[in-house]
Each structure stands twice: as C-alpha cells, then as structure tokens.
Amino acid sequence: MTRRAVVIGATGQIGRVAVGALARDGWEVTALSTGGGRDDGWPEEVRIARADRGDDDALAAALGDGCDVLVDMVAYGPEHARQLLGLADRIGSAVVISTLSVYEDDKGRNFDTQAEPDGFPEYPVPIPESRRTIRPGDTSYSSRKAGLERELLDGGDRLPTTLLRAGAIHGPHCRTPRELYFVKRNLDGRPRRILPYGGASRFHPASVHNIAELIRLAAARPGSRALNAVDPDAPTVAEIAAAIDTVMGVETRSVLVDGPAPSPAVGDTPWSVPVPVVCDMSAAERELGYRPVARYAETLPETVAWIEGRLAGGRDWREAYPKMFATYRDLFDYAAEDAWLAGRQA
Numbered sequence: 001m002t003r004r005a006v007v008i009g010a011t012g013q014i015g016r017v018a019v020g021a022l023a024r025d026g027w028e029v030t031a032l033s034t035g036g037g038r039d040d041g042w043p044e045e046v047r048i049a050r051a052d053r054g055d056d057d058a059l060a061a062a063l064g065d066g067c068d069v070l071v072d073m074v075a076y077g078p079e080h081a082r083q084l085l086g087l088a089d090r091i092g093s094a095v096v097i098s099t100l101s102v103y104e105d106d107k108g109r110n111f112d113t114q115a116e117p118d119g120f121p122e123y124p125v126p127i128p129e130s131r132r133t134i135r136p137g138d139t140s141y142s143s144r145k146a147g148l149e150r151e152l153l154d155g156g157d158r159l160p161t162t163l164l165r166a167g168a169i170h171g172p173h174c175r176t177p178r179e180l181y182f183v184k185r186n187l188d189g190r191p192r193r194i195l196p197y198g199g200a201s202r203f204h205p206a207s208v209h210n211i212a213e214l215i216r217l218a219a220a221r222p223g224s225r226a227l228n229a230v231d232p233d234a235p236t237v238a239e240i241a242a243a244i245d246t247v248m249g250v251e252t253r254s255v256l257v258d259g260p261a262p263s264p265a266v267g268d269t270p271w272s273v274p275v276p277v278v279c280d281m282s283a284a285e286r287e288l289g290y291r292p293v294a295r296y297a298e299t300l301p302e303t304v305a306w307i308e309g310r311l312a313g314g315r316d317w318r319e320a321y322p323k324m325f326a327t328y329r330d331l332f333d334y335a336a337e338d339a340w341l342a343g344r345q346a
C-alpha cells in the first residue's frame with residue numbers, strides 16, 4: 001500500500017535531505033515550498049507543490065485527499081498548530097520541527113533572557129526532553145515555538161505529532177550557516193581567531209542528515225511526543241574551528257579569552273555560550289530505534305564546499321547570506337578584531 005507524505009519547507013536545508021530519505025524509503029512524497037523548487041538528488045517520482053503555508057486554502061489544496069504523514073519545517077507558532085489540527089481529518093500524523101531553545105533552567109532562565117546580567121540558562125548536561133519548557137507566548141521565536149508545541153501535544157488525540165527539538169542545524173543549503181564564521185575568515189587569510197570562554201563553548205550541532213533520519217523514523221512510528229534532534233557529538237567551538245581548518249587545509253591560531261567575548265564585534269562566534277547546551281538523544285533511540293547517521297566533522301566537507309561556492313568570486317557574504325546578516329550583523333569586523341589584538345600585545 002502506498003504511503004503518502006507531504007513535506008512543507010521541502011527546499012530548505014532539512015527538507016532537501018528529508019524528502020530524499022522518505023522517497024527512498026517508499027513514501028510517495030509531495031514536496032511543498034513557496035518557490036516550488038526541486039532538488040537534483042530527489043527521485044523523479046517526487047511531486048512538487050508551490051504554496052504559501054500561511055494560505056489555508058493553498059495548503060488544503062496541496063494536501064488533496066490527505067496524507068499519511070505531514071512533515072512541517074516551517075511551523076513557528078500556535079497558529080500553525082491550529083492550522084494543522086484543523087486539517088487533522090486528512091492527516092494521519094505529523095512531524096514538526098521545533099527547537100532546543102524551548103528549554104528553561106531551574107531559575108527560569110532561557111534563550112530569551114541570555115542578554116540579561118546572569119541571564120544565560122544553565123541546563124543539565126545532557127538536557128532530557130522532560131526538562132521544563134518556557135511559557136508559550138507571542139513575544140519571541142522561542143515562546144512561539146513553545147506555543148506551537150503545547151497546542152500540538154494537547155491535540156495529540158486528533159493528530160499524533162512528533163516534535164523534533166533541533167540544535168544548531170548545519171548542512172548544505174543552510175541560509176544561516178554558523179560555519180561561515182570560520183570559513184570566511186580562512187578564505188580571507190585571517191591568521192588568528194578569538195575564542196571566548198577559553199574556546200570550550202559547546203552548543204549542540206544538528207546535522208540535516210540526522211534530523212532527516214529522525215523524520216524518516218518518526219514518519220513510520222506515529223506518536224505524540226517531543227524529542228531532541230542533535231548530533232551524536234557536541235564539539236567545543238575550538239574543535240569546530242580546528243575541524244574547519246582541516247577541511248580547508250589551513251592553519252590558524254586560536255587566541256583564547258577567559259570569559260565572554262571582548263565585544264559583540266570581537267570573538268562572539270555563533271557557538272560561544274558560557275555554559276554547555278548539550279542534549280540527550282536516548283529518548284529517540286528508545287522510542288524510534290534511532291541511530292545517528294552522521295558525526296559533525298564527517299559532514300563538514302559538504303557544508304564548507306557549499307559555503308565556498310556561495311562566496312565564490314569574492315561575493316559579499318551579506319548578499320550571499322541575507323538572513324545571516326539580518327541575524328548576526330557584526331560577524332566580520334576585522335578592524336575591531338585587529339585593534340583588540342594589537343591592544344593585547346601592547
């Protein structure tokens with residue numbers, strides 16, 4: 001019997017891999033995105049749908065008579081949960097991408113409080129899914145994701161949904177690649193990089209390949225649950241930088257700083273957190289029979305190659321990665337970096 005999957009956000013970094021994995025696993029897949037694109041690696045049978053998921057009629061039309069599983073990469077708030085629950089009579093189960101930033105520590109600190117004095121959350125290492133989550137709200141990315149989760153889990157009797165709490169996602173086609181921080185420095189011949197917190201920060205990465213594997217397994221084993229979605233390893237930022245150097249064949253010296261980045265423009269890498277953010281994957285192993293398919297360093301060559309391709313010909317990173325520029329503005333202030341390094345030597 002043919003099983004049908006509809007994937008919303010199919011041409012994004014996760015979607016490209018997940019659509020291929022589902023199709024090769026025997027699913028009849030409809031790949032939905034705003035632009036209606038297709039990945040070269042997808043089997044021919046994958047169907048394409050072009051729709052804005054914010055348009056209820058367009059989404060319902062793409063669903064047609066319905067599907068066995070709906071995979072949603074771009075659900076951001078409770079309104080998307082309600083939209084999916086409203087279509088529950090036509091969807092067997094769902095797999096929805098959430099984020100580890102829904103977690104809160106014992107003092108009520110979370111990613112939304114990190115800019116406050118002593119506001120960075122101190123989580124257990126590793127974080128289990130039973131860790132408390134922030135109050136749903138409309139004020140931030142994380143509180144909206146918490147609202148999305150709450151409504152979908154509450155509606156589990158109507159639409160069993162697996163929520164995947166992803167870490168720092170990496171892979172080709174990423175629109176906000178953290179790896180750009182070191183790849184561009186290497187392309188620009190920067191001999192030194194400044195790493196706060198002694199280079200020991202750990203912010204758990206999540207390969208698109210591991211997330212796609214979790215999606216494939218969850219699609220076959222519907223349930224109402226939230227599961228972490230991260231790599232088997234959580235390298236330090238110094239290890240990440242060194243691994244990128246190895247892939248690019250360069251040698252760079254790390255200048256380690258005790259404590260936080262000297263300024264937002266100096267050493268504030270996208271992974272530089274004061275205390276570890278590392279998640280536990282044993283629930284997915286137990287519930288889905290999950291086994292990781294990729295380790296961080298193994299997947300780096302394709303990620304680095306993708307970034308190098310986007311920057312080829314000296315292309316301005318702000319044009320190549322507009323979403324990255326909007327999120328992290330001060331990533332490459334070399335003048336500020338050099339001034340700080342010169343001051344340190346003086």
Ligand SMILES: NC(=O)c1ccc[n+]([C@@H]2O[C@H](COP(=O)([O-])OP(=O)(O)OC[C@H]3O[C@@H](n4cnc5c(N)ncnc54)[C@H](OP(=O)(O)O)[C@@H]3O)[C@@H](O)[C@H]2O)c1
Pocket residue numbers: 008009010011012013014015032033034035036037051052053054073074075076097098099100165166167168169170173174175176
């Ligand atoms: N980046 C991270 O480190 C991180 C961490 C934790 C969780 N997450 C979660 O990861 C998810 C994003 O996944 P991703 O990185 O694979 O996405 P992505 O690479 O940014 O791609 C987004 C995909 O969604 C499609 N899309 C965007 N808006 C749409 C709409 N209104 N209707 C239909 N399709 C739409 C895009 O279509 P076009 O290609 O045609 O534009 C594209 O296929 C989000 O839920 C985010 O919260 C990300």
